[in-house]
Amino acid sequence: MRALLVVNPAATTTSARTRDVLAHALASDLELEVAQTRYRGHARDLARQAAEGGKTELVVALGGDGTVNEVVNGLLTHGPDPDSHPRLAVVPGGSTNVFARALGLPNDAVEATGALLDALRDGSERTIGLGLAAGTPGSEDEGAPSRWFTFCAGFGFDAGVVGRVEQQRERGKRSTHALYVRQVVRQFMGEANRREGSITLERPGATEGSTEVVEGLAMSIICNTAPWTYLGNRPVYPSPRASFDAALDLFALSKLSAPAVTRYATQLLASTPQRGPHGKHAVSLHDLTDFTLHSQAPLPFQMDGDHLGLRTSVTFTGVRRALRVIV
Structure with missing residues (x-):
């Protein structure tokens, strides 16, 4: 099988020696080409070229969730077509690796490589x-390019936290859970819409041609799978029913006062695959195919942990059976 290994040399949990060993192991079973990313968006370009070339059957992403997201967007440049696109495989190399772990892969790069080789030999994959x-x-963000995400997106509070973390990492700070906690506190203290949210949800209504509207949301998390993220080895489930086999789930809060945040943060930390946060300020919607989030003022926006700036309106689509993955 002809394969391309896309390597992020800045992956936080693998050394250059480890990456060389992993590439050598994969080359024992694959006709392997190795390419290292050199700039932001390079993984997307490499995957797009592999897809358009027509000879590559598998693209392996060695890196964190950001690298995986770029590879997925490169593979799907011309839209989803699982029967013709190269398959995707993932070897986790980031600090969290939500997508790989949601697929059931080991969080250790060496163990994940062994699991990948076993899956290739067994012909094990899923779509x-x-x-x-x-x-x-019709919005001022109409020209924003479409972009795929693998496990989550956020509009509002959580995206603001992601943006703050990225700023700290650009200043040389290590990506740790303590860093995230500090930025959550700072984002909360600077949040302008704590008591009255500015986000409006619109989605098709129950009758043809109708629209269902939910106003006054203060934060929104869109999940394509569960868990949403990890705190160390602890999975966090704002939308426990989210699945790679369904469309999208949405979890939102209509209030970010100190008591409300304390209550829902405690529920998040205690969340399980059977039960997520709940209460009068929580909105939980399952298996959404199409919906739009609007804001009266520009809000931070993130996808798969990558901060994408400020938006006033984003339209989301859940696409079933979009990509084949080796697992």
Whole structure:
């Protein structure tokens, strides 16, 4: 099988020696080409070229969730077609690796490589659904390019936290859970819409041509799978029913006062695959195929942990059976 290994040399949990060993192991079973990323977006370009070349059957992403997201967007440049696109495989190399772990892969790169080789020999794969976000027609973000995400997106509070963490990492800070906790506190203290949210959800209503509207949301998390993220080895489930086999789930809060945040943060930390956060300020929607989030003022936006700036409106689509993955 002809394969491309896309390596992020800045992956936080693998050394250059480890990456060389992993590449050598994969080359024992594959006709392997290795390419290292050199700039932001390079993994997307490499995957797009592999897909368009027509000879590569498998693209392996060695890196964190950001690298995986770029590879997925490269593979799906011309839209989803599982029967013709190269398959995707993942070897986790980031600090969290939500997508790989949600697929059931080991969080250790060496163990995950062994699992990948076993799956290739057994012909084990699955076709998963993905999320797609785009600028909303008629809004000032109409021209924003469409982008796929593998496990989550966020509009509002959590995206602001991601942006703050990225700023700290650009200043040389290590990506640790303590860093995230500090930025959560700072984002909360600077949040302008704590008591009255500015986000409006619109989705098709129960009758043809109708629209269901939910107003006054203060934060929103869109999940394509569960868990949403990990705190160390602890999985966090705002949307426990989210699945790669369904469309998208949405978890939102209509209030971010100190008591409300304390209550829902405690529920998040105690969440399980059977029960997520709940209460009068929580909105939980399952298996959404199409919906739009609007804001009265520009809000932070993130996808798969990558901060994408400020948006006033984003349209989301849940696409079932979008990509084949080796697992």
